Amino acid sequence: MTRAWILPMVLVVGGSVVAIGQIAAGSPGVAAVLLVVFLLLAVRYSPLVFPRSIGAVEAQRRSAEDGRPIVYWRAGCKYCLRLRTRLGRDARRLHWVDIWRDPAGAAAVRAATGGDETVPTVVLAGRPYVNPDPAWVRGQLGQGDGTRS
Structure with a gap:
């Protein structure tokens, strides 16, 4: 993996961890919203744009x-x-x-x-x-x- 993908991958992994925590706390709707936000940030800061x-x-x-x-x-x-x-x-x-x-x-x-x-x-x-x-x-x-x- 190159340096260009480090921040996007951190955002994906971090968003997944936060979403799992929200699901475990009984808030699947909040988990989905947070995961989408983290994924959008990952795409924004990736070389894909x-x-x-x-x-x-x-x-x-x-x-x-x-x-x-x-x-x-x-x-x-x-x-x-x-x-x-x-x-x-x-x-x-x-x-x-x-x-x-x-x-x-x-x-x-x-x-x-x-x-x-x-x-x-x-x-x-x-x-x-x-x-x-x-x-x-x-x-x-x-x-x-x-x-x-």
Whole structure:
């Protein structure tokens, strides 16, 4: 299991334990509600809500071809989740690199941020932007390919 799945698994196991406790206490309705809440949190903090990640080298190649930004991210990062959520469907138009799965991606972020692995780091036309405003990122998508979101 990779680090990206640790928090979601803790939420699933924790929610199951809490639900079992509620069932044992005679509150199956409360148990069901709590279990659903924990499961929704697990999905929210899992890599499942992000577009499929690719390697940094492949993302750089694709970005050079199509001009789309690269987003370096990691699971469990609330700022990455905020960016992903606010981009909505437009998130699929970016190249996503999970720095926990790709050492080259982590190295690219460290090089861009002066040694830290601060995410999200968005690279557009070779220039890094650390934790940019989602509206700004969406605006860059509209400018890059001649369409507006």
